[in-house]
Amino acid sequence: MEEQLRAQLASAALVFQINDDLLAGYHNAIVWLGDLHTWCKESLTCLKVIEFEGPILHNKYYTTAAKTSIDLHLYELFEQDGLPKETKRLPQTEEYLMPNVEFDGIWESLVFDTDCKSDLIWKVANMERAMQRSNNPNRKKDRIILLYGPSGTGKSSLCQAVAQKISIRFTARYSVTKLIEIATATLLSKYFSESAKIVEEIFKYLARTCRDNPDEFYAVVINEVESVTMSRHKGLMQGESQDTLRATNALLTGLDRLKCSPNIIVLCTSNMMECMDAAFLSRCCTTFAINPPARASKYAILRDQLQKLIDEDNITHTQEIPLFEGAIEQQIAGDDKSGRRLLDIVDLIQAITQNSVGGRENSARFLSRLPEEAIELFLRQEECTLEMTYTFMERLLRAGQDNALDTDDSWGYEKVDERNVVTKDDELLSTEVRLKGGNKRKRFRVTINGDVFEAHEELSKYLANISKRSRK
């Protein structure tokens, strides 16, 4: 049946968007699937195109009208962790049989400005392919990928999503794919010298498991990896305990143990790239920067969440909110329609966050919760329309700004990304610039090398002076 379905899909001229369910629309589904329509309806939950290499038809629509080769994967999701009860597990790890219902839909929900999703999955697939093709059992390769970036940008979710996707892609080659998440927080044991032992145990277990089960694939995820890969040099300077340093050493040795195993990949996440041990970084075969969403991605994240609330009947609205491109058209035309209103909210967020790279409104985590939180906070009746949701979101965003103003005395520090300070001057790049501010849009205080600047104009003058000095 699989072969027939592949042939049918390759011959039908599909017009689709990525992640659209081809079974959803009755008329199109019949045209596309022909005689297989009934079987598909009865046997499959959904049928989606996840990735497409080829030209865009129009506005994110693709077509298979030209000669297309189809890579088809049929799969079933495991419930809970999917493991038999008697499975022996390490206490510091969570294991799941993949693909798992727990991670269903994460891949589709993640929005990034770059192609990091497909780059990452291809990177993993190509590395595995190269290891498998090589007949040399002693072929060694570091298979550690590091995702780094500010909090709430989707690093941990992306690791889970990639593990889910590779498990689907690898079904023909591996009988089982497991996701093993290592709880880094529990690695640093309160018992002196225990940490290094625990780390060593975990990696010995992983190396043994890979060797004993060559037909299984393991995706290992280590979140907040900096807690065990803190620079040993910096650690010593800051009086870090010998235990932590030993744990870092154990991790490096442990990672080296995995070099010969073709059936494992280690995905690490961190938001503290700057304090990472050099020896660990040199073992990472690739690093991916995961940045806060830019304007179009912010729009897409909010739109997805709103659309979800509409589908669940939590918001009463009958039409689809347009994609970003449609919203831009509405904004240019001066229409007061749903896309333009949402774009205005995105622009409000952009304005709020323009002076703070790490501001919470800039994080995808905040955006993905904004519509629901705004409704929960402000709704006072049974029905909630889309227009009401927009008003609530604006109110919540403005309330956030006002609260920041009110807490003058408890101003927090935020490190400013020097790239935003617009200079190539070496002196400045090596200088720590700190913003001290409540409402970062209205006023802030900056400390550079001990000099305090109260307002934006003064800071600009200071920077101009530095630039002049460096040009002389």
Ligand SMILES: Nc1ncnc2c1ncn2[C@@H]1O[C@H](COP(=O)(O)OP(=O)(O)OP(=O)(O)O)[C@@H](O)[C@H]1O
């Ligand atoms: N790029 C994104 N697109 C859509 N939603 C996102 C994205 N990033 C994060 N989210 C939402 O925020 C939640 C938290 O994301 P996640 O924990 O993966 O971030 P993180 O980068 O690992 O953060 P931290 O550094 O704090 O661990 C996700 O479950 C998802 O709902």
Ligand SMILES: [Mg+2]
């Ligand atoms: Mg995380």
